[in-house]
Amino acid sequence: MRDLLALLAIVLAVPLAAQGSAPPAPYAYRQLDDPDQEAVARELMHTLRCIRCQSQSIADSDAPMAGDMRHQVRIRIAAGEEPEAVRRWLMARYGDYVSYEPVMSATTWPLFAIPPILALLAGLIVWRRLRRRA
Amino acid sequence: MSWRLWLPFLLFFGFAGLAAYQLSQPKDDTIKSTMVGKELPYFTLPPASLERPGVDSRYFYEGEPKLLNIWASWCLPCIAEAAQLEQLKDEGVEIVGVAIRDEPTDVMRFLTQHGNPYTRIGRDDLSEVQLAIGSSGVPETFVIDGKGVITYQHVGDIRHEHVPMLLEELRKAGR
Numbered sequence: 375m376r377d378l379l380a381l382l383a384i385v386l387a388v389p390l391a392a393q394g395s396a397p398p399a400p401y402a403y404r405q406l407d408d409p410d411q412e413a414v415a416r417e418l419m420h421t422l423r424c425i426r427c428q429s430q431s432i433a434d435s436d437a438p439m440a441g442d443m444r445h446q447v448r449i450r451i452a453a454g455e456e457p458e459a460v461r462r463w464l465m466a467r468y469g470d471y472v473s474y475e476p477v478m479s480a481t482t483w484p485l486f487a488i489p490p491i492l493a494l495l496a497g498l499i500v501w502r503r504l505r506r507r508a
Numbered sequence: 509m510s511w512r513l514w515l516p517f518l519l520f521f522g523f524a525g526l527a528a529y530q531l532s533q534p535k536d537d538t539i540k541s542t543m544v545g546k547e548l549p550y551f552t553l554p555p556a557s558l559e560r561p562g563v564d565s566r567y568f569y570e571g572e573p574k575l576l577n578i579w580a581s582w583c584l585p586c587i588a589e590a591a592q593l594e595q596l597k598d599e600g601v602e603i604v605g606v607a608i609r610d611e612p613t614d615v616m617r618f619l620t621q622h623g624n625p626y627t628r629i630g631r632d633d634l635s636e637v638q639l640a641i642g643s644s645g646v647p648e649t650f651v652i653d654g655k656g657v658i659t660y661q662h663v664g665d666i667r668h669e670h671v672p673m674l675l676e677e678l679r680k681a682g683r
Contacts, residue, residue: 396611428537438635443639466542467541468642471539
């Protein structure tokens with residue numbers, strides 16, 4: 375019986391070829407003991423992009439690298455770092471790309487500038503029409 | 509009919525044309541590290557195999573420019589670049605390895621099968637060094653000058669045609 379169990383364990387323990395056999399980082403799936411810190415960490419994780427799986431946040435991804443990023447976020451928050459400091463640390467390495475919270479920069483300013491300009495233009499047109507009709 | 513009537517159409521087709529052009533362009537998924545040009549962050553890693561010592565970031569602050577190769581025994585493109593790393597080693601380049609999420613037995617098996625171009629191999633179980641230098645996957649190769657500054661990042665496996673380019677980057681870093 376024990377041999378059979380051992381055999382079963384060996385068969386089940388075959389690692390996924392592309393993922394590596396190492397276990398996930400300690401805090402990849404484990405929550406922080408302090409619920410307040412865990413809430414802060416979790417909120418931050420939802421705004422950080424997984425580098426490997428580019429359309430998911432690290433909170434949503436099961437990629438090993440996302441797990442390692444969650445581990446970083448949790449231990450840094452547990453050590454008392456501010457969420458924005460953790461975000462800045464990652465952005466210093468991966469650029470704006472890693473953050474789902476858009477910031478205004480040399481490439482992104484039109485995203486922020488165009489909507490108010492269009493709204494202003496639409497308002498102007500409507501205003502002129504209404505005035506003409508009156 | 510005033511010419512102004514055509515303005516919305518022109519705007520629309522201009523936009524549609526721009527979108528069609530952008531869609532036809534190949535998408536570049538690589539995320540470049542923004543640590544290029546900056547100093548290597550401090551780290552110290554235990555050895556990943558019995559054959560080579562571990563890696564300390566201070567090691568990059570002396571001597572010639574070196575290559576920092578991020579790899580793993582479970583990574584298939586790493587097998588593809590093994591021959592090119594060997595070639596770089598034969599050219600006299602020092603290659604320091606960082607094994608991501610790896611086991612010593614797997615590392616040793618990989619090195620006996622595909623050759624060992626490394627002078628040192630650090631074990632990075634939590635991708636800490638990988639995250640610290642802004643690397644987004646395996647394999648990746650960084651050129652570090654003799655003063656601990658990252659001067660170049662190569663994303664993906666090193667193909668045959670990349671070897672002269674990396675040698676040139678190493679030469680530039682040495683000046």
